[in-house]
Amino acid sequence: MTDPKPPARRSYPAVYERVVPIAIGVILVLIAVLLLIVAGVVLKVLPGSAALARAW
Amino acid sequence: MNVIFAILPFLSCVVSFVFATVIFRRYAKRSGPHLLLWGIGMVFYGIGGFCEAYNAAFGWNPLIFRLWYLFGAMLVAAWLGQGTVYLLVRRRWADILMLILGLASLYGAFRVFSAQLDPSQMTTGLHTGSEMSGHAIVSGGVRTLTPFFNLYGTLTLVGGAVYSAWIFWRKRILLHRTIGNVLIAVGALLPAFGGAFSRFGIGGALYLSELLGAILIFLGFMRAITPMGERR
Numbered sequence: 001m002t003d004p005k006p007p008a009r010r011s012y013p014a015v016y017e018r019v020v021p022i023a024i025g026v027i028l029v030l031i032a033v034l035l036l037i038v039a040g041v042v043l044k045v046l047p048g049s050a051a052l053a054r055a056w
Numbered sequence: 057m058n059v060i061f062a063i064l065p066f067l068s069c070v071v072s073f074v075f076a077t078v079i080f081r082r083y084a085k086r087s088g089p090h091l092l093l094w095g096i097g098m099v100f101y102g103i104g105g106f107c108e109a110y111n112a113a114f115g116w117n118p119l120i121f122r123l124w125y126l127f128g129a130m131l132v133a134a135w136l137g138q139g140t141v142y143l144l145v146r147r148r149w150a151d152i153l154m155l156i157l158g159l160a161s162l163y164g165a166f167r168v169f170s171a172q173l174d175p176s177q178m179t180t181g182l183h184t185g186s187e188m189s190g191h192a193i194v195s196g197g198v199r200t201l202t203p204f205f206n207l208y209g210t211l212t213l214v215g216g217a218v219y220s221a222w223i224f225w226r227k228r229i230l231l232h233r234t235i236g237n238v239l240i241a242v243g244a245l246l247p248a249f250g251g252a253f254s255r256f257g258i259g260g261a262l263y264l265s266e267l268l269g270a271i272l273i274f275l276g277f278m279r280a281i282t283p284m285g286e287r288r
Binding site: 009010011012013016020021023024027028030031034037038041042 | 203207210211214215218221222225227228229231234235238241242245248249252255
């Protein structure tokens with residue numbers, strides 16, 4: 001008698017297994033940087049006016 | 057006139073309107089408020105690009121400037137993000153946020169179209185004059201509104217795309233949607249950074265980032281709606 005096999009874990013192709021979490025991490029870091037820039041401009045620490053009229 | 061300041065936003069305009077057409081055609085088949093709002097958002101994106109190209113090619117026009125500021129600088133991100141909100145949030149909350157966004161947009165339109173303008177302000181400081189700049193608005197309190205729209209839009213559009221990508225990746229399902237959402241998130245971030253770089257005096261950064269952003273969001277959307285092979 002053999003042990004029942006555990007259900008096969010779904011997986012993406014290897015390249016996506018590596019790239020996707022890195023990409024998500026980088027995007028989260030960029031969001032944090034963007035928020036810091038916004039805060040810097042609003043607080044007048046960075047160049048630009050208090051209104052981020054051209055953030056987009 | 058710097059030709060590149062006309063060509064880049066014109067290309068953004070073309071990409072945006074083509075993309076909006078694709079979204080509206082999908083909306084006609086499947087309906088869904090997220091598709092309608094994304095379509096409207098890409099029309100806003102296209103209007104912004106058109107106004108930037110017009111300004112670089114033909115010079116100052118107050119109507120073009122007001123249209124650019126309202127649709128291209130103030131509303132586009134928020135309306136695109138609101139589409140994502142309809143995908144990820146309970147319908148009741150999404151409707152409430154939509155009502156707030158609609159009223160805020162009407163107020164923003166009123167303020168933009170009643171603002172006093174001074175085009176000479178666009179050529180002072182870091183800007184060249186070929187690039188559009190909110191500095192031309194001299195009435196107080198108008199530009200102060202814009203960060204609220206853009207923060208809401210960027211966080212919902214980028215945050216929603218990242219959240220969706222993470223959920224699909226964690227479950228290892230729907231690879232095409234994982235990839236699509238990553239592309240959408242990057243594409244949506246680009247114009248925000250372009251605006252920041254432009255503010256720091258890097259000429260053309262905004263227009264280039266808007267074009268690349270429109271292309272990446274378009275590619276991401278097409279990837280997300282086109283299934284690809286998955287393996288276990």
